[in-house]
Amino acid sequence: MSVDQVALAEELAGSSAGAGHVASADVAEYALRLGDDALVLAQQLGMWISYAPELEEDIALGNIGLDLLGHARTLLHYAGTATGRSEDDLAYFRDEPEFRNAWLFEQPNGDFAHTIARQLFASTYLYELYGALSSSTDPTLAAIAVKSDKEVDYHRDHAIQWTLRLAGGTEESRRRMILAVVDTWPYVEELFADDALVERLAAEGVAPLPSSLRPAFDAVIARVFAEAELEIPTGRTAFTASGGGREGRHTEHLGPMLAEMQVLARAHPGASW
Amino acid sequence: MTAPAELSVAALDEHRDEAAQARFDDLIAQDSRIEPRDWMPDAYRKTLIRQISQHAHSEIIGMQPESNWITRAPSLKRKAILMAKVQDEAGHGLYLYSAAQTLGISREEMMQQLIEGKARYSSIFNYTTPTWADMGAIGWLVDGAAICNQVPLCRASYGPYGRAMVRICKEESFHQRQGFEILLELMQGTEAQREMAQDAVNRWYWPSLMMFGPPDDESPNSAQSMAWNIKRFSNDELRQRFVGMLVPQAEALGVTLPDPNLRWNEEKQAYDMSEIDWHEFHEVLAGRGPANAERLRRRREAHEEGAWVREAAAAYAAKQAARKVAA
Numbered sequence: 001m002s003v004d005q006v007a008l009a010e011e012l013a014g015s016s017a018g019a020g021h022v023a024s025a026d027v028a029e030y031a032l033r034l035g036d037d038a039l040v041l042a043q044q045l046g047m048w049i050s051y052a053p054e055l056e057e058d059i060a061l062g063n064i065g066l067d068l069l070g071h072a073r074t075l076l077h078y079a080g081t082a083t084g085r086s087e088d089d090l091a092y093f094r095d096e097p098e099f100r101n102a103w104l105f106e107q108p109n110g111d112f113a114h115t116i117a118r119q120l121f122a123s124t125y126l127y128e129l130y131g132a133l134s135s136s137t138d139p140t141l142a143a144i145a146v147k148s149d150k151e152v153d154y155h156r157d158h159a160i161q162w163t164l165r166l167a168g169g170t171e172e173s174r175r176r177m178i179l180a181v182v183d184t185w186p187y188v189e190e191l192f193a194d195d196a197l198v199e200r201l202a203a204e205g206v207a208p209l210p211s212s213l214r215p216a217f218d219a220v221i222a223r224v225f226a227e228a229e230l231e232i233p234t235g236r237t238a239f240t241a242s243g244g245g246r247e248g249r250h251t252e253h254l255g256p257m258l259a260e261m262q263v264l265a266r267a268h269p270g271a272s273w
Numbered sequence: 274m275t276a277p278a279e280l281s282v283a284a285l286d287e288h289r290d291e292a293a294q295a296r297f298d299d300l301i302a303q304d305s306r307i308e309p310r311d312w313m314p315d316a317y318r319k320t321l322i323r324q325i326s327q328h329a330h331s332e333i334i335g336m337q338p339e340s341n342w343i344t345r346a347p348s349l350k351r352k353a354i355l356m357a358k359v360q361d362e363a364g365h366g367l368y369l370y371s372a373a374q375t376l377g378i379s380r381e382e383m384m385q386q387l388i389e390g391k392a393r394y395s396s397i398f399n400y401t402t403p404t405w406a407d408m409g410a411i412g413w414l415v416d417g418a419a420i421c422n423q424v425p426l427c428r429a430s431y432g433p434y435g436r437a438m439v440r441i442c443k444e445e446s447f448h449q450r451q452g453f454e455i456l457l458e459l460m461q462g463t464e465a466q467r468e469m470a471q472d473a474v475n476r477w478y479w480p481s482l483m484m485f486g487p488p489d490d491e492s493p494n495s496a497q498s499m500a501w502n503i504k505r506f507s508n509d510e511l512r513q514r515f516v517g518m519l520v521p522q523a524e525a526l527g528v529t530l531p532d533p534n535l536r537w538n539e540e541k542q543a544y545d546m547s548e549i550d551w552h553e554f555h556e557v558l559a560g561r562g563p564a565n566a567e568r569l570r571r572r573r574e575a576h577e578e579g580a581w582v583r584e585a586a587a588a589y590a591a592k593q594a595a596r597k598v599a600a
Contacts, residue, residue: 049356051575063360066360072349073349088349168592172585173588
């Protein structure tokens, strides 16, 4: 599972995919949403490296973070073609209200169970999304989706395996996993919200309507939860967060995360690294 | 007359040990590999467990100073390279723990020795990484020194160790090139970036030379390790080789190595250099370096906070196995 020179070369080539194609304003905005989802999640998974419960997980979470960072780079690169900005311009020199990620991705790592719950919902959603996006009429988005879907399939498998282990392990791990599901579930709804942009793109066959991905997502989660003997939250703690990430409104977690991510790049504007 | 049964068994054991020792000596003399199933002297086994587990611990603790910059890496490309690198180090730790496990010690036991402060790891990781340029200096100098130390270990007499080192060395040389490239980019950048690079080289140069260990006349374990074909070159030989590699690279980078007395001595066919500050080396070794407490605290914290996860995985695996038996 180690990233050797060859595997890394492929990751680093990320930003060359889609070279030559210039995204339209709508496609750029859409790529920004997907790119920010991936970037913010990669940033958080990177924090686990050297803190994970076992060495195998330092490697696995690092691997998943690295895949997501690769997706983010390609998507941001493509988004930037519309306005002549680079992936780094977009990652490091936009402020919080210009970020377009959904709230799920900016929820903090928490304990390992919270990270796994976030991974389960994120990767199940991303798997359905990239699967549908693979037949996009936009050839660049389609190419990115084909590559990403294979990787996200592994991410989803990793999250499912750990959901089963934690829910079916010890009393302590089960208690934590149930709590993690309760805390994370409110952020699922936003992933499947349609708006004017995705409706325009769906009409052109560029992107699937997020709402169209929901039945497949629900079916997978239902299967995993049945095996894990977990339940979708109901009652007083079954919240649904309002969302707003696609319009640049965020939870309190994104600002500090960006401040940390951007601090060095912003201290040396114009520098090359 | 019949000898008591135990006596003859003891005699037989002794005879068998002698034969095994002779076979072991023979394998070493032929420069062949010792494999886990082969008989080996206890001292050889202990030396290897100590060295391989220390090496594994160094990889694991060594993840910390670099992971410090993953969240702040100044470009997405650098972030990807750094994440991959730190992840590689976890992988190296895994191969090495596995190699040590073939000698009859468990990973849990080794981890316990580490977090209780009973096991050593390379002192270099007790230094801190205040700037981004430290990512370059660690790659260039620390990984560079590690390579000089480790390439000969690919031929170490113990098979699993030698084989693990072959894989590790390949990745390390890639890391070193990445470090060099970080510094090169900085040296070709702004005034502030060049200063950052030189400052990092100033801070990491001497500690990286200390990585080869004390001078040959003060290195207690070296002779036996060389006799066993675990170690192939002396500390001072390797240090010279490393400096010889650095000098032209420093010139290419445009950085100054912080030793005014560093020059080639044609007569000795070696570099003259200032005396290394062994007091600093011993201070850091004794636990009085910049980050000894922090490194161990963090490893302990990760280990303890992860205990419930490891327990859950074990409990789940046991339940699955029981279910399979019942079915």
